[in-house]
Amino acid sequence: MFRYQILIEYVGTNFRGWQIQTKGKTIQGYIQDRISKLLKEKIILFGAGRLDKGVHALEQSAHFVCKKKIENSNKLVKSLNHFLNKEMISIIKIKKKGNDFHARFSARMRIYKYIIINRTGKPVIDQNRAWHIIKKLDLKIMKKAAKKLVGTKDFSTFRASSCRAKSPIKTMKSVKIKSRNNKIEIEFQSQSFLQQQVRSMVGCLKYVGEKKWSLKKFKFIMNSRKRILCAPPAPPEGLYLAKVIY
Numbered sequence: 001m002f003r004y005q006i007l008i009e010y011v012g013t014n015f016r017g018w019q020i021q022t023k024g025k026t027i028q029g030y031i032q033d034r035i036s037k038l039l040k041e042k043i044i045l046f047g048a049g050r051l052d053k054g055v056h057a058l059e060q061s062a063h064f065v066c067k068k069k070i071e072n073s074n075k076l077v078k079s080l081n082h083f084l085n086k087e088m089i090s091i092i093k094i095k096k097k098g099n100d101f102h103a104r105f106s107a108r109m110r111i112y113k114y115i116i117i118n119r120t121g122k123p124v125i126d127q128n129r130a131w132h133i134i135k136k137l138d139l140k141i142m143k144k145a146a147k148k149l150v151g152t153k154d155f156s157t158f159r160a161s162s163c164r165a166k167s168p169i170k171t172m173k174s175v176k177i178k179s180r181n182n183k184i185e186i187e188f189q190s191q192s193f194l195q196q197q198v199r200s201m202v203g204c205l206k207y208v209g210e211k212k213w214s215l216k217k218f219k220f221i222m223n224s225r226k227r228i229l230c231a232p233p234a235p236p237e238g239l240y241l242a243k244v245i246y
Helices: 027-039 073-087 139-147 197-209 215-224
Strands: 002-010 056-066 089-097 109-118 131-133 151-154 169-180 183-190 239-245
Touching: 002 027, 027 056, 027 073, 027 089, 073 089, 109 197, 139 169, 139 197, 139 215, 169 197, 183 197, 197 215, 197 239
Parallel strands: 056 239, 109 131
Antiparallel strands: 002 056, 002 089, 109 183, 109 239, 151 169, 169 183
16 A cells, blocks of 8 residues: 645635535545545545635645555656646646655644635635635734744634534644735644634634724733634635645
8 A cells, every 4th residue: 555645725705614514515525536436446535624614725635555566656746637627726746655645634834824805895816715804904903912822722703513522721822923915814823723723813814903802802802712703804805815834
């Protein structure tokens, strides 16, 4: 048996998320089906993260095991992309890995980015690829709030009720906010995340940036560990899985 890592870029707008479901088109299902047909055997794809409906990936990582060695990975990439590109999916690279590699469990760090377009005019180029917020956001105070998210904490406030993680305690390595030409990018780095954690944190940072919440209230709600106090999660279209580090 041979094990391969696959790096994937995709626009998640027209999919029901990464993970295979009983109904609807998913990224995992679509790629898995194509690889199975090309390799002429049943392939199961394991992803590094379960991205929600509408979320995008700059470099999702996954792996699969097959019976025959892939002699020409570049040829397979081209063959896959012939079918996948029209669905806004692109295979970046396929790499041979050892049997101890697992796309999800071997990951040391996951990097997510959230994009906000902060201007009056509705975005056209970035439609369905960013959160359009008209009201001017105070980046200075948002950066102060972001620093309070860094460290090992109980993130229950930002955890979806359907989250199946064993523990709400996670270690946030960094949260960085930068802006250029009315485009705000918020980057989160952690080994793992709770379901809807990033979108929930962005929703709360937005409330701080709009002056709906003070820094004191933001800290209180974060420490309350009460999901009911959390701001509405940011929409999925602004979220990107940027990179998985092993």
